[in-house]
Amino acid sequence: MSEDIVKLKGSTFGIQLVFDRKVDFSVVKDDIRKKLESGSKFFKRGTVISIEPGILTQSEEDELRKLFHQHAVLFRVEKIESPRIPKRAIMNKSPQPNSDDAYKRARTDNAGQLIKKPSEEQKMMVINRTVRGGQEINSTGSILVIGNVNPGAQIIAGGSIDVRGVCRGLVHAGAYGDSTAFIIADKLMPTQIRIADRIAQPPEDAESPTGAEKASIQNGRIIIETVER
Amino acid sequence: MSEVIVITSGKGGVGKTTTTANLGVGLAIRGKKVALIDTDTGLRNLDLLLGLERRIVYTLVDVVQKRVGYGQALVRHKKYTDLFLLPTSQVADKTAIDPQEMLTIVQAMRNEFDYILIDCPAGIEQGFQTAVIGADWAIVVTMPEIAAVRDADKIIGKLQSENKNIKLVVNRIRPQMVKDGTMLDMTSIDDILSVDCIGQIPDDEKVVDSANRGIPVVEWKNSAAGSAYRDVVSRVLGEDVPFKPFETEGFFTRLKHVFGH
Incomplete structure (x- = not known):
C-alpha cells in the first residue's frame, strides 16, 4: 500500500513528515505528490509540514519544498522536539x-x-x-x-x-x-x-x-x- | 460574437485615447465592424482624434437618460463606414453614468459589432468602474517612466480582482534613451508588471500632428508609431506578430542631421 511509504505525524507544533529511509527518494516524492493531489485534509493551505534535519540532502529538501509550495503547504527542516517559542x-x-x-x-x-x-x-x-x-x-x-x-x-x-x-x-x-x-x-x-x-x-x-x-x-x-x- | 475591450491606464496622459483611436481605425481597416465608446465624460477627446467632433448630436449621457437609443447617438466615421463612435458629454461629469447603466448599453450593443473598444478616463474612481464593468478584457497603456508603471501596477491589481484578462501596451518609447540606459527598458517594466505585452509604441512626433488633423497614425504609411499600432491591431486579431527592433539614431543618421539632409 502506498499509504505506508510516507506517514504524517501530527504534533502540537505542526505535522511531521516520516518515511522509511530505505525507500528511494523518488518513490517518497511521488507518494507525497499523490497525497497532495488527492486533496487530503492534512494539506490545507498554509499547513506547516516539518522534517528532522539530516534525513534528506539539501537538493532533496529543496525539491520537496518546491512541491509543497505548489500546493501552498509550508515545508520546514527543524527539530520537532524543540519548537521555537518566540519571546515577546x-x-x-x-x-x-x-x-x-x-x-x-x-x-x-x-x-x-x-x-x-x-x-x-x-x-x-x-x-x-x-x-x-x-x-x-x-x-x-x-x-x-x-x-x-x-x-x-x-x-x-x-x-x-x-x-x-x-x-x-x-x-x-x-x-x-x-x-x-x-x-x-x-x-x-x-x-x-x-x-x-x-x-x-x-x-x-x-x-x-x-x-x-x-x-x-x-x-x-x-x-x-x-x-x- | 463581439469582443469588448477597455483601454485603461490609471495615470493620465499616457495615450489611452490615442491607443483607442488607432486600434479602432486599425480594426476597421482590417474589415471589422467597430464601436468606440468614450467614457471620459466631461473631458472627452476621442472625437477630436477621429475628426468627428462636428458630427456629434447625441451623447452617452442622452442614451443613459433614455432620451435616445444608442443607435441614434452613434457617429459614423467619414472614411471607414464600419467604424462608429459613441461620444460622451462634454458638459456632464462622471456621476452622470452609473456602471450598471453602462453595462446595459454595452450588452445591447454586443450583437451589432465585432469589437467594442471603451476609452477609460484616468483615475480609479466611478469613471473607471463605469468603463471597466462591461469589458471582456483590458488593455493597460503605460509609458516607460516610473510613475506610469506604478499606476499601471495599481490598475492591473484592480482589474485582476475583477478577473479581467490583461494585455499591456507600452507607449512613447524613446529607443535612443533606452539604449543609453536613461529610460526604463521592457525588461524592467515586465519585471514589475509581468503581464503579456501586445504593443511597444515608439515616441513619434507624427502622433501630435495626427491628433491635430483627426487622422490616427495607424493610417500613416511613414510613421513608426503607426506601424507599431498596426502590429497591435494584428495581435488583437490573434495573429502572432514578432516585435520589430527600434531604429536608433546611428552614426550616419546623425551625420545626415548635421549636414541638413
Whole structure:
C-alpha cells in the first residue's frame, strides 16, 4: 500500500513528515505528490509540514519544498522536539510614533488574544499571486507570498514574512511586537523594512541583491544577511 | 460574437485615447465592424482624434437618460463606414453614468459589432468602474517612466480582482534613451508588471500632428508609431506578430542631421 511509504505525524507544533529511509527518494516524492493531489485534509493551505534535519540532502529538501509550495503547504527542516517559542520582549514598549494606522489597529485588536495563544504565528497565510501597488495584506500570523511584492504594496504580519519572489514594497514583520520575527525574500529590495518597532530604510544607491536575503533584529538593529535556500 | 475591450491606464496622459483611436481605425481597416465608446465624460477627446467632433448630436449621457437609443447617438466615421463612435458629454461629469447603466448599453450593443473598444478616463474612481464593468478584457497603456508603471501596477491589481484578462501596451518609447540606459527598458517594466505585452509604441512626433488633423497614425504609411499600432491591431486579431527592433539614431543618421539632409 502506498499509504505506508510516507506517514504524517501530527504534533502540537505542526505535522511531521516520516518515511522509511530505505525507500528511494523518488518513490517518497511521488507518494507525497499523490497525497497532495488527492486533496487530503492534512494539506490545507498554509499547513506547516516539518522534517528532522539530516534525513534528506539539501537538493532533496529543496525539491520537496518546491512541491509543497505548489500546493501552498509550508515545508520546514527543524527539530520537532524543540519548537521555537518566540519571546515577546517588546510587547510593553510604547508604539512607534510614526507607525501607520494598520499597525496600531492590529496591535490593539490582537494583543490580548496573542498572549493566550502563543502558537499564533505558526499560522501561515499564503498569498499565491503577486501583490501589486495599493494592495495590503494583513495577518496576525506569518505570511508567505508566492509571487512578487510590488512597490506601493504593504505586507503586515504578526509573525514572519517570506516572499518567494522580488520584494519591493513595504514589509512589516512582528507587527504586534515580536522582535524575533524576520523577513526573507528571494530578492529583498523593499521601500522600507519594519520589524516589531524598528524601521529600516535601504540606502538610496542599494544595488540589486544576487540571492535570497533575510532581515532580522540583532542587538536592537535591523540587519540583513544572505541566506541559502 | 463581439469582443469588448477597455483601454485603461490609471495615470493620465499616457495615450489611452490615442491607443483607442488607432486600434479602432486599425480594426476597421482590417474589415471589422467597430464601436468606440468614450467614457471620459466631461473631458472627452476621442472625437477630436477621429475628426468627428462636428458630427456629434447625441451623447452617452442622452442614451443613459433614455432620451435616445444608442443607435441614434452613434457617429459614423467619414472614411471607414464600419467604424462608429459613441461620444460622451462634454458638459456632464462622471456621476452622470452609473456602471450598471453602462453595462446595459454595452450588452445591447454586443450583437451589432465585432469589437467594442471603451476609452477609460484616468483615475480609479466611478469613471473607471463605469468603463471597466462591461469589458471582456483590458488593455493597460503605460509609458516607460516610473510613475506610469506604478499606476499601471495599481490598475492591473484592480482589474485582476475583477478577473479581467490583461494585455499591456507600452507607449512613447524613446529607443535612443533606452539604449543609453536613461529610460526604463521592457525588461524592467515586465519585471514589475509581468503581464503579456501586445504593443511597444515608439515616441513619434507624427502622433501630435495626427491628433491635430483627426487622422490616427495607424493610417500613416511613414510613421513608426503607426506601424507599431498596426502590429497591435494584428495581435488583437490573434495573429502572432514578432516585435520589430527600434531604429536608433546611428552614426550616419546623425551625420545626415548635421549636414541638413
